[in-house]
Amino acid sequence: MSALSLENVSKIYTPRTAAWKQRFSSSGRKRGFQALDGVSFSVEHGEFFGLLGPNGAGKTTLISILAGLAYATSGTARVCGYDVVADFKRSRRSLGVVPQEIVYDPFFTVRETLRLQSGYFGLRNNDDWIDEILTNLGLLDKGDTNMRALSGGMKRRVLVAQALVHRPPVIILDEPTAGVDVDLRRTLWEFIARLNREGHTILLTTHYLEEAEALCGRIAMLKSGRVVALDTTQALLARVGGAHLEDAFVRIMHDDEFLGVTA
Ligand SMILES: Nc1ncnc2c1ncn2[C@@H]1O[C@H](COP(=O)(O)OP(=O)(O)OP(=O)(O)O)[C@@H](O)[C@H]1O
Numbered sequence: 001m002s003a004l005s006l007e008n009v010s011k012i013y014t015p016r017t018a019a020w021k022q023r024f025s026s027s028g029r030k031r032g033f034q035a036l037d038g039v040s041f042s043v044e045h046g047e048f049f050g051l052l053g054p055n056g057a058g059k060t061t062l063i064s065i066l067a068g069l070a071y072a073t074s075g076t077a078r079v080c081g082y083d084v085v086a087d088f089k090r091s092r093r094s095l096g097v098v099p100q101e102i103v104y105d106p107f108f109t110v111r112e113t114l115r116l117q118s119g120y121f122g123l124r125n126n127d128d129w130i131d132e133i134l135t136n137l138g139l140l141d142k143g144d145t146n147m148r149a150l151s152g153g154m155k156r157r158v159l160v161a162q163a164l165v166h167r168p169p170v171i172i173l174d175e176p177t178a179g180v181d182v183d184l185r186r187t188l189w190e191f192i193a194r195l196n197r198e199g200h201t202i203l204l205t206t207h208y209l210e211e212a213e214a215l216c217g218r219i220a221m222l223k224s225g226r227v228v229a230l231d232t233t234q235a236l237l238a239r240v241g242g243a244h245l246e247d248a249f250v251r252i253m254h255d256d257e258f259l260g261v262t263a
Pocket residue numbers: 013014033035053054055056057058059060061062100
């Protein structure tokens with residue numbers, strides 16, 4: 001059983017009015033914007049997997065489907081074998097998601113925020129683990145600080161902490177280092193790499209391709225909602241013939257003929 005699996009997942013964003021028309025139309029024709037088109041791949045337990053693609057390729061849409069925040073129009077998505085729709089609670093419990101956008105409640109301190117998040121998963125008395133996360137993310141002295149008094153980079157650390165409160169076996173990070181300083185990047189990657197060594201499965205999206213090259217064992221590249229490359233980082237570099245992942249990425253994205261997908 002894979003940590004994450006996607007079988008022929010498609011997503012069409014339908015404008016609200018069109019959704020109603022579609023429901024009552026006899027043609028059944030789907031209208032709207034196709035963000036994902038027949039995406040299939042799986043991520044095995046313990047992998048550090050990169051999901052790459054240009055802006056608008058469909059990465060966040062895919063993550064939203066895995067996290068149960070958006071429904072696939074067709075296809076099946078599973079987390080640790082649990083269907084994200086039919087078995088939502090167990091699939092969501094298996095997953096920690098660090099979202100791309102910084103969202104927080106300005107009325108709580110860091111520790112209150114993490115206790116609240118623990119409560120969503122039915123966890124009381126989670127303070128020992130919360131302390132360990134705070135220590136590893138360099139936030140221990142900010143436990144009693146109000147969320148609105150944190151810098152942007154510190155708020156991002158709290159988002160990472162929130163994703164980890166329930167010790168999920170699978171962690172998805174959606175551009176976690178966008179706009180953060182070198183220190184946090186290092187702290188964050190050391191911590192995430194440690195979690196991966198300890199057995200957590202990691203799925204990472206990032207536009208910093210040198211980070212993906214250094215960290216990810218396998219990579220999927222999305223372009224206009226379709227998987228156009230899927231292989232180990234080394235095999236991708238060897239096949240496309242670039243010195244760095246950035247060269248390979250640019251070649252793949254600009255080559256309409258490239259369909260280097262391997263299962
Ligand atoms: N709620 C929505 N309604 C309509 N279209 C949407 C919605 N969310 C995303 N889209 C569209 O779907 C496409 C994929 O968006 P998505 O956010 O998944 O891309 P992404 O690969 O995460 O991009 P980025 O790297 O910029 O974060 C984009 O064209 C986007 O405009």
